[in-house]
Amino acid sequence: MGRTIHREDNMAKSNFTRRGLLRTGALGGAALATPTLFTSRVWAEAHTGFTNAPQGDTVTLGFNVPQSGPYADEGADELRAFELAVEHLNGEGDGGMLQTFSSKALDGTGIMGKRVEFVTGDTQTKSDAARASARSMIEKDGAIMVSGGSSSGVAVAVQALCQEAGVIFMAGLTHANDTTGKDKKANGFRHFFNSYMSGAALAPILAAQYGADRKAYHLTADYNWGYTTEEAITSSTEALGWETVNTVKTPLTQTDFSSYIAPVLQSEADVLVLNHYGGNMVNSLTNAVQFGLRSREANGKQFEIVVPLYSELMARGAGENIAGILGSQNWDWKLENQLGARYSGTNAFVQSFGNKYGFPPSQAAHTCYVQTLLYADAVTRAGSFNPCAVDEALSGFEFDGMGNGPTLYRADDHQCFKDVVVVRGKENPENEFDLVEIVEVTPVDQVTYEPDHPQFAGGSLGSCNPGA
Template identity: 40%
Template sequence: MNKQLSRGRFLAASAAAGALAVNGFPQVMAATKEIVVGLDLPQSGPYSDQGQDQLRAYNLAIDEINKGGGIMGMPVRATVGDDQTKADVAVDNARRMIERDGAVMITGGSSTGTAVAVSGLCQQMKTIFMATLTHGDETTDGACHKHTFRRYNNAHMSARAMATTLTKKYGTGNWFYITADYTWGHSVTDNIISVIEPKGAKTVNNVLLKLGTTDFSQALGQAQSAKPDVLCITEFGKDMVNCLNQAAQFGLTKSTKILVPLADEYMAKGTGDNFDNVVCTAPFYYKYYAAKNAAAKKFVDAFTAKYGTPPSNGAECAYTNMYQYKGAVERAGSINPDAVIAKLEGYHFTATKGPEYWRDWDHQGISSVLVMEGVPVAERGGDTFAFAKVLEEHNGETVAIPQADSKCKIESA
């Protein structure tokens, strides 16, 4: 407790110092102690591949930052919690990180369910939350908070980015949806429907299945007898892998066009040839951006050298989130959350993609969206992660929710 307490006191002192800095006394803070960040991400359960890859990226970023002298001279220390993709566990973890370890920033996550819950707690505890892999609109829409920032693309952006491809490639016939039954799944499927139904597509069924479903035979059986033109699988992580592989066993990959609105390298690896010709979106693809952007190449090379596999898109978001926090603290000259938030809002930067920025009124990161199409394993050149070709790259600005349509109202404090 003594140790914790002194850290608590230190933080209080530095927060006070930060407040001073905002009031025109920069450089007040003594560069002594450490900055604790809480990594709240799934290490078990259906989304754990994504959580573990994020953890690798955080460790890489923190190592690099500490080798370069930390943040304003203070080393960064991570405290890690397995959120099991359960909202209550994620909230307990975040609270423990803040209270026990003195974390000044919480980051990570692979589900909009946990993100929204942690976001609420962080708002209550006045702690910055850099949400990572959360793609449901709510995180920066209806459930947005002053202390929460989300850089990952959201469902609205994905659906708008795919609009042309959906009508051209998938058409406006009968659509059958299998949807993860929580915020994210609802958000994605609703967005897709709102894009294609006005064009004339019909929804024959939307089967909602609990997160962590392993046997999709009932839903796939219904899809099989409904004979739809398109099967849209709004599932993520291992759930999506199970669903698509079982769809192949039911012969659906041959008879029906399959759409997976959000995918990453691990899901594509787990589904192998079944991902061939499947369209998906992603905020980042290592092969694509490493060829375009020197910073991306440096990150991808360092990650691959350290861990033996290239980074998934969630890992990239984790890595950049860590650097974004570092940059904002340094610009603010403080870890005071209000000062850091002020330095993130409206900030324009170029990291591992193209130019991007943090929107000030909903704290959504506005960056490019990739529309991609899966290729068979034989065409991946021995790298099972090299799963797709990029069809289109969209400017985030053109596909993001406009303020007039948003339900977000950031708190004043």
């Protein structure tokens, strides 16, 4: 996948440049100094100093989510959350998290008095399609910020595009370390947690629940997110005494994992780690349970399965197979009711979302809702839509009341640092929306790492690009 993105990067750059060069010729070569989008809109608004500066009494946000392909349901949930956020920003509905957010800059009159409007794009969970739809929203619709997405490949690709175009990218669901690691960009911000944090949050709980003397077998989705997750989990668990007996890459298109599960039975492993997401996770977990791994004994211990990144939608796909299986989440809709006021904002959001749509929101919906509010708040505090002003307002911003407890948007890499939720599949779920129980919340200190940590090495944030 990494290779694909590079190719697309080059393609996209060449497209921009080709278009840009035509205009450059007409306008006397002035554009050579600014490697950015050279469209008529951008030129027309160049005097405002940044791309897509809102002109009238409205401001347009671009929500780029998978509306087709395997993650379409997750995309639909993200879109619901975005619509709700826009409603709340414009002073409609019950206000949701605006009531609990520690910053009180937002007052329900849009963003800086401008009514919020939005356009949507379909990422199809493909980097090229996601870039094309983001580009269309920026060039044609005048989106000042792009948000959403359900894959790290897409996040990295769209983030790079937003950096070139000079708009802010508020990432949706993206869990690979690279988004705020080697591929980080000054115009990009991630609220969602990452593979390292999953490993750091899970490892102590795995050791406490299953013991420090364990032999783990990893099945890993053969793409960038799979690699970073495998690396994060192996290094965290090995540090606590676990041994990694084998790591096997599985093709992203694989649907039946039986031939990969069978060798696990022959190995000396007593834990199976499934570094899979989406349909891969549903199928590999279902197959593993079918082969009796959950009821198996190995090395005199109960065999265990671990799914590092849980998602409510995937849990629904796997059904009763997730019973008893540990994993991590960015957020869960039951947090405040079960763990108290530290996670305030959760109930306000769940109630608001539930009243509107009839069911609780997923963590993908939560992160998208929060990102939209955080962006609006940063603009308001900065007093400007200029991406560089937003960058300054968000970098190092500490906030609370958004459902995750006290949170820091770290200036070094634009990654949010907050508690991580460790969950386990319920043995007897009462409802298809209530499939996991919260086991523990790993405090933020335990999942914080240095900005130059090896798993995040390479790349640099660079400086913010206001475009235009």
